[in-house]
Amino acid sequence: MSFHLQLAARPCSPAAASEASSVTWGSRHRHPICVNSTKLCSAAAISSPLKLASIATKLSSNSSPSSFRCFAALSPELKSTLDNVVTSEKVILFMKGTKDFPQCGFSHTVVQILKNLSVPFETINILENESLRQGLKEYSSWPTFPQLYIDGEFFGGCDITLEAYKSGELQEVLEKAMCS
Amino acid sequence: MAVSKEQVESTLKSKLNPSHLDVIDTSGGCGASYSIEIVSQEFEGKRLLERHRLVNAALAEEMKHIHALSITKAVTPDQWKEQEARKSQQDA
Numbered sequence: 145m146s147f148h149l150q151l152a153a154r155p156c157s158p159a160a161a162s163e164a165s166s167v168t169w170g171s172r173h174r175h176p177i178c179v180n181s182t183k184l185c186s187a188a189a190i191s192s193p194l195k196l197a198s199i200a201t202k203l204s205s206n207s208s209p210s211s212f213r214c215f216a217a218l219s220p221e222l223k224s225t226l227d228n229v230v231t232s233e234k235v236i237l238f239m240k241g242t243k244d245f246p247q248c249g250f251s252h253t254v255v256q257i258l259k260n261l262s263v264p265f266e267t268i269n270i271l272e273n274e275s276l277r278q279g280l281k282e283y284s285s286w287p288t289f290p291q292l293y294i295d296g297e298f299f300g301g302c303d304i305t306l307e308a309y310k311s312g313e314l315q316e317v318l319e320k321a322m323c324s
Numbered sequence: 325m326a327v328s329k330e331q332v333e334s335t336l337k338s339k340l341n342p343s344h345l346d347v348i349d350t351s352g353g354c355g356a357s358y359s360i361e362i363v364s365q366e367f368e369g370k371r372l373l374e375r376h377r378l379v380n381a382a383l384a385e386e387m388k389h390i391h392a393l394s395i396t397k398a399v400t401p402d403q404w405k406e407q408e409a410r411k412s413q414q415d416a
Binding site for chain 2: 250
């Protein structure tokens with residue numbers, strides 16, 4: 145069974161969902177590499193040009209708790225918005241925190257790799273937007289963050305990016321993307 | 325609710341039939357973070373992304389309770405033999 149189906153089958157009411165997520169949040173963040181800081185970064189989460197910022201605003205406006213749908217985190221609207229977002233720049237990183245203030249060790253790693261390669265990239269802070277965060281998991285069929293998109297295509301999470309960086313594959317893919 | 329290391333291991337064993345599997349609990353006790361090294365014939369002919377997807381899909385149920393899953397190795401038995409041989413050469 146695919147991960148997509150698993151997600152869609154998870155039952156929960158909006159109230160239970162917000163309660164559950166806050167509980168899980170606290171316990172999950174005992175992990176040393178992740179800083180508990182959903183509220184720390186409410187301003188200026190998206191280090192990107194206006195184009196992306198406006199998409200982000202649109203996303204935020206969709207995220208009122210009453211419209212939180214557990215049965216399909218990825219609404220058709222969100223899907224088409226994401227289609228636009230991932231193709232709006234050559235390299236997009238959906239991460240926890242921002243480029244300058246990553247809030248998770250794995251996100252930090254990918255930011256460092258991209259900075260090392262001096263490629264231009266935009267980041268979107270998924271801690272800012274719960275429906276974006278849940279929707280993206282389905283959109284990418286990937287359960288965790290960070291999620292790296294190159295040339296509109298999902299490239300991988302932290303492990304894959306790190307391994308591809310070490311092998312040189314990432315550099316090749318990026319070069320190709322920059323020239324296209 | 326935490327997921328035990330044994331649970332992660334048994335799920336991966338039953339779904340991906342690995343010839344080598346190493347699951348390390350990196351959570352420091354709360355059971356929400358694991359690092360996995362897995363060798364399976366299932367990975368043959370698949371790109372790294374697809375291999376990770378296989379592992380993620382196998383652990384879909386567990387992933388609801390796992391915060392961080394790091395797949396440090398997802399290789400085929402042949403690749404594994406090669407890597408081990410290289411390692412022992414370096415050690416020698």
